[in-house]
Amino acid sequence: MKTLRLATLLFLVSLTIAVAQPRVLIVTAHPDDESGCASTVYKITHELGGTVDLAVITNGEAGYKYSTFASEVYGVDLTNEAVGRRELPAIRKKELMAGGKWVGIKNYFFFDQTDTHYTLDCDTVLRSVWDVAWVKQRLTKILQQGGYDFVFTMLPTDSTHGHHKAAGIIALQTVSELPAGTRLPVVLGMGGGRVDGPRYTELPKYSITRVDSDAKIYVFDRLQKFGFKNALDYRTPANWLIAEHKSQGVMQTYINMGDKETFYYFAMNGASRNEEVAVLFDALARPRKQ
Numbered sequence: 565m566k567t568l569r570l571a572t573l574l575f576l577v578s579l580t581i582a583v584a585q586p587r588v589l590i591v592t593a594h595p596d597d598e599s600g601c602a603s604t605v606y607k608i609t610h611e612l613g614g615t616v617d618l619a620v621i622t623n624g625e626a627g628y629k630y631s632t633f634a635s636e637v638y639g640v641d642l643t644n645e646a647v648g649r650r651e652l653p654a655i656r657k658k659e660l661m662a663g664g665k666w667v668g669i670k671n672y673f674f675f676d677q678t679d680t681h682y683t684l685d686c687d688t689v690l691r692s693v694w695d696v697a698w699v700k701q702r703l704t705k706i707l708q709q710g711g712y713d714f715v716f717t718m719l720p721t722d723s724t725h726g727h728h729k730a731a732g733i734i735a736l737q738t739v740s741e742l743p744a745g746t747r748l749p750v751v752l753g754m755g756g757g758r759v760d761g762p763r764y765t766e767l768p769k770y771s772i773t774r775v776d777s778d779a780k781i782y783v784f785d786r787l788q789k790f791g792f793k794n795a796l797d798y799r800t801p802a803n804w805l806i807a808e809h810k811s812q813g814v815m816q817t818y819i820n821m822g823d824k825e826t827f828y829y830f831a832m833n834g835a836s837r838n839e840e841v842a843v844l845f846d847a848l849a850r851p852r853k854q
C-alpha cells in the first residue's frame with residue numbers, strides 16, 4: 565500500500581514538473597505553419613517556463629507565388645518561379661526564426677525537403693517526394709535527445725495540404741516507433757480554430773491519424789484578457805510572428821484571424837495521457853499575472 569502511495573505521489577510530482585516547465589516539439593511542413601500554435605507557444609515559453617523547439621520538413625519554396633510585396637523587400641523578383649525557388653529557402657528560414665523569436669522558440673531543426681507544389685495527395689509525397697526514411701531517422705534522434713512531453717503537429721484533415729497531412733503522419737509514426745526507453749511525448753494535432761462543423765476523426769488509409777469521436781478537443785483562447793484596462797490579449801505575439809513571414813503575402817491576411825488554437829488528441833496516445841494534456845491546458849487557461 566505504501567509503495568502504491570509513493571508511486572502515485574512520484575507520478576503526481578513528475579506531472580507537476582512536466583507541466584510547470586513543459587517541453588514541446590512542433591513538427592510542421594512549411595515555415596509559417598507554426599502560426600497555428602503561436603499564442604500557445606508564447607504562453608508556454610513566457611509564463612510556464614517551458615521550452616519549445618521546431619522541426620520543419622520543407623523549405624517552403626513553393627510559396628513564391630505569394631511573394632509580391634517581399635520582392636520589393638528583398639530586391640529580387642521572388643514571384644518568378646526559378647528565382648523564388650532559388651532564394652526562398654534561405655529567406656524563409658530567416659523569417660521563421662525572426663517570427664519564432666517573438667514567441668520564444670528555442671531550437672530549429674530544418675529537414676530541407678522539397679516544397680514541390682500545392683496538392684491534396686499525401687501518398688505521393690510520402691512515397692516519392694520526401695526522403696521519409698531519413699526524416700524519420702533524424703526526428704527519432706531529436707525526440708530521443710529532447711525528452712519532450714508533447715509534440716504539436718499538423719491535423720491531417722482531408723482538405724488540408726498534402727504536405728501538412730504527410731508531416732502529421734510522419735510525426736505520429738515516428739513517435740509510435742520510438743525505441744523503448746525513450747520518453748514518449750503526447751502527440752496533439754493543431755486544428756487551427758476548428759471547433760464547429762464536421763468533426764475530424766481520421767485520414768482514410770492512415771489509422772494512426774485517428775482521433776476518437778468523443779475525444780476532448782483542447783482549446784487555447786487567444787482572447788484571454790490582461791494588462792492595462794484588460795485591453796490586451798494573446799493575438800499580439802501571433803500577429804508579430806505572422807508579420808515576420810513577409811514573403812508569404814496570404815499569411816499576412818491572417819493577422820488577428822482566429823480567436824482559438826485547437827489541439828486534437830490522437831487515439832495512438834492511449835486514453836491515460838489525457839490527464840497530462842488537461843493539466844497543461846488548465847495552466848494555459850490561468851490568468852496572466854498582470
Ligand SMILES: [Zn+2]
Binds near residue numbers: 594
Ligand atoms: Zn503549410
